[in-house]
Each structure stands twice: as C-alpha cells, then as structure tokens.
Amino acid sequence: EVNEIRHFVAGSDLIIFTSGAEWQVNSGQDSAFEASTIKQKPQSYWGCSHHSPILVGNTILFAQTNNAQVRSLGFSLQLNGYAGGYTGTDMNLLASHIFQTATIADWAFARSPNQLVYVVRSDGTLATMTFQQEQEVIAWARWDTLGKFEKVEVLGHSETQVDDAVYFVVKRT
Secondary structure, three states: OOOOEEEEEEOOOEEEEEOOOEEEEEOOOOOOOOOOOOEEEEEEOOOEOOOOOEEEOOEEEEEEOOOOOEEEEEEEOOOOOOOOEEEOOEOOHHHHHHHOOOOEEEEEEEOOOOOEEEEEEOOOOEEEEEEEHHHOEEEEEEEOOOOEEEEEEEEOOOOOOOOOEEEEEEEOO
16 A cells, blocks of 8 residues: 655654554664664554644644544553553544535644634635643534635744734635
C-alpha cells in the first residue's frame, strides 16, 4: 500500500500523518536520531486530509481523509505496556450530525480566551468545537450568517493583545 505523506508534527516523537495512517517516528530512548537508529511504528489507520493538523497542548487534532471526521491523537502510557503509544478519539461522536451533509473546507484554532476550533463547512456554514482536554470538555455548535463562510484564520495573541483574533472571509451577495 502506498500512502501520501501529508503532514509532520514534531513533539517528543515525530508524528507523520499520511493518507492512510498515522506514524510515530523516533530513535529510541537516549539515542541520536540517525538512519541506523530510526524506528517507525503505525499508531492508527484513519488517514489524514490535506488540512494541517492542529496542536492543542499535547494533543493533535486532525481531519480524516474524508474531511468529515475530526480525530484526536495523543500519547498514552496505557498502550503497549511500558513503552506507551498514541491513541485518539472520534471528536464527532456526540455531534455526528454536524458533518452529515457537509465536509471540512477550512479550519483554524484559537487558544485564547477559549479553546475553540473554527471549522468552515463545505456548505458555507461554520461549526465550532470547544476543546478543553483538562476539563474533558468537547462541545460543538453551528453558526449561520447572511452569506457563506469561505475561510477562517486566527492570529495569535501578542504582548499587547491578550486574546487571539479570529477573521472570516464571508461571501455575500
């Protein structure tokens, strides 16, 4: 099987997102990262879309290849005995209707003041997901506007601006 590499996310391991699987790549404990020490292991077989994964703390959110499922991927010591591994959750589980008739067209993440993922749907509406892993909060809402949402971008906070700024491109006639 041939899978297209779509994204790399660096952390304590390198996570490689492909069109058919998610891979953990490292060199083992206390070993330099070089060709002779590299180890790679698939963590799941969901496949990632072309939308860039979002890093929320130590959890990665990614859109599956079908652009209709949002999944999380995070490290867990409970997997594989002492070695641990990466596991994830279907973030649409409690709100599967959000992407029943539309797919993800664009997305962005705002860290402050609230942890919100803004998802522009292919039908021009907007879905937001509140994600606060520490409090075990996952909640979805849908936004409508006069016209259609086309793009979303978040500009991170700075020394002079406390909250992230969220901007939308909306097509109105």
